[in-house]
Amino acid sequence: MKLKPIGDRVVIQKAEAEKTTASGIVLPESAQEKPQYAEIVAISSDIENDEKKAGSLHVGDKVIYSQYSGTEVKLEDKEYIVVKYIDILAVVD
Template sequence: MANVQPLGDRVLLQPLEAEEKTKGGIIVPDSAKEKPQEGKVIAVGKGKVEDGKTVALEVKVGNRVLYGKYSGTEIRVDGEEMLIVKEEDILAIIKK
């Protein structure tokens, strides 16, 4: 598989299908003002550099996360649809 290493505070996500999401108990209401989506963290950047120190990301590879639907940039890696977002576009980690 092609290896995509996000830069800085970016994260590579694999969007999760609706079926998988309902199992997990997290549903986004149709009336939601800003619809978040669920995804899986495939790769993370090294973090943002602040005052010469690199601040590691809070999300880790394998985490399931909620992110803003209109965030990031879509790419296709080995036939799979993926998304590169900044960590600030990730709302929460879902633990099950």
């Protein structure tokens, strides 16, 4: 099964939280900081066809998104988040 966003939506997949600190201390899941960055998995055709938005996002880009945005979806044992284009704050190089 494949997710295909519609409207001004983008499908992203969260990056995994750090399980150890830089000094090697293992963190329990409750103490792990939830990352606000993710990788783009799919982009709606409305965004790709919009002159102002086209080219700003690409599948595979690492992005930072608004903390409380989007809808979480679990599909084939993977978790995704469907967010609006406006909720993507930056592309990480």
